Amino acid sequence: MKALIQRVTQAQVTVDTVVIGAIDQGLLVLVGVDPGDAAPNIEKMAHRLLNYRVFADADGRMNLNVRQVGGGVLLVPQFTLSADTRKGLRPSFTSAASPEQGLSIFTALVDTMKQQYEGVETGQFGADMQVSLTNDGPVTFLLEN
Template sequence: MKALIQRVRHASVTVDGRETGAIEQGLLAFIGVEKGDDAQHAERLLHKLLHYRVFADEAGKMNLNLQQVEGGLLLVSQFTLAADTRKGLRPSFSSAAPPADGQQRFEALVERARAAWPRVASGEFGADMQVALVNDGPVTFLLES
């Protein structure tokens, strides 16, 4: 399971003109589910999302995590993160989880996140989503479980 995270000042996701999730300061996490990902992968990834120290402390160093700054977490499914781009000029999605498995894993991650942290929003699995954000920094990392 992969997450491309961006530290944001605010972010939102819209589906068919309807806002499905929005946060102020926090992390926007694009989630890619790969074949073989299971509940343990999701737990490790969620732990990283909540505890990864990417927010500045009083000295301006990245020492604070999402919970310490009381930030929001916006989870957006993005199967293209599972693409193999090493060869050719077209991505291969052979390592991505089948849609039903990906949806189950993503929705389970959202449920676990909401149980662990009160400021969680999400997009809709498999939907055509428009994501708006203001990247703070910019700060962007790829996390893998």
């Protein structure tokens, strides 16, 4: 599983001109599911997302996590994160999980995150989404497990 996290001052997901998920300060998380992902990956990623220290403390150091700053988490399914881009000029998606597995793992991650933190919003799996954000910093990290 891959999660591209971006520290944001605001982010939202729109489907068919309707905002389906939005946060103010927090993390926008683009989630890619790989074929070998299973329950242990979900628990580990949820823990990392809620505890990864990317927000500034009183000294300006990245020592605070999203919970400590009371931020939101916007989870967006992003199968293109699992693309193989090592060769050629076109991505290959043979390295990504099947749509069925991707939906199952993404849904389980959302459920796990919502059980542990109430500030979680989501995009819509398989939808044509428009994602807008204001990246704070910019601060962006790729988490893999």
